[in-house]
Amino acid sequence: MLIALTALVFYLFICLFSYSPKDPGWSFSGGDGTIRNLGGHFGAWFADIMLQIFGYSAFLLPLVLVLFGWRVFRGLSGEQPSLNRRLVHLGGIIVTVLAFSGIEHLHFASLSAGMPFPAGGIFGDVITDWLARSFGDVGATFTLIVAGVAGVTWSTDISWFVVMDVLGREFYRLMAFLATLPGTISDRYTGARSRKLRQVS
Numbered sequence: 001m002l003i004a005l006t007a008l009v010f011y012l013f014i015c016l017f018s019y020s021p022k023d024p025g026w027s028f029s030g031g032d033g034t035i036r037n038l039g040g041h042f043g044a045w046f047a048d049i050m051l052q053i054f055g056y057s058a059f060l061l062p063l064v065l066v067l068f069g070w071r072v073f074r075g076l077s078g079e080q081p082s083l084n085r086r087l088v089h090l091g092g093i094i095v096t097v098l099a100f101s102g103i104e105h106l107h108f109a110s111l112s113a114g115m116p117f118p119a120g121g122i123f124g125d126v127i128t129d130w131l132a133r134s135f136g137d138v139g140a141t142f143t144l145i146v147a148g149v150a151g152v153t154w155s156t157d158i159s160w161f162v163v164m165d166v167l168g169r170e171f172y173r174l175m176a177f178l179a180t181l182p183g184t185i186s187d188r189y190t191g192a193r194s195r196k197l198r199q200v201s
Contacts, residue, residue: 005069012046012062015039019047021116027052055121056111057100064093067155092154099148102127106140 018038025048037044050058071089104111105120105128112119120128131140152158 005065009062009065011039011043012065013059015043015047016050016059016062018043019051020044023048025049027116051115051121052117053121053123054097054101055104055117055119055124056108057097057104057120057124060097060100064097067093088154089157090155092151092156094151095147096151096155098123098127099144099151102131102144103141103148106132106137106144 015037018036020036023035023037023044025045027048035041035044037047039046047058050061054061101120101124103120103124105118105124109119118125128140128144131143134140135143
């Protein structure tokens, strides 16, 4: 199952990466009928629909499948989350994708220049329009960032306290290594010089 899921994730990434606005799909039916998408006819339709709805934030969707596979693997190993927890995970995924779509529409509109879909897709357009009118660009940005962080937290069960603890510990190790680095280099240089002098004598 994991092999099949991995193949599906790569396939969807290929579909999105090879998107062409000239391919016949959901939003465009003209052209010469040639399919340029490497995923074939289905890939052209999938990429068109997802990019129209979510913009380039649609590239998060294959990652959602990776998260789903991880959940399934944990379930097979004996850890079965409750229904409420599953709903929280699902809600976190939805909030994360919508937040990224909104941020894309608000601050990265140039990414979709020349494309037939708006930055952040339809959802990003609708969400950002309402937030910007209600709270202004700064308030909308802050709201979307908070929503994105919350969505990632809910969907992955990540503990930011654990993350900060790990980062702090690794930073301390790095500082300790850098503090001893000059002495280590000096000792090695001195040792190499002493060996060279002994060889000469």
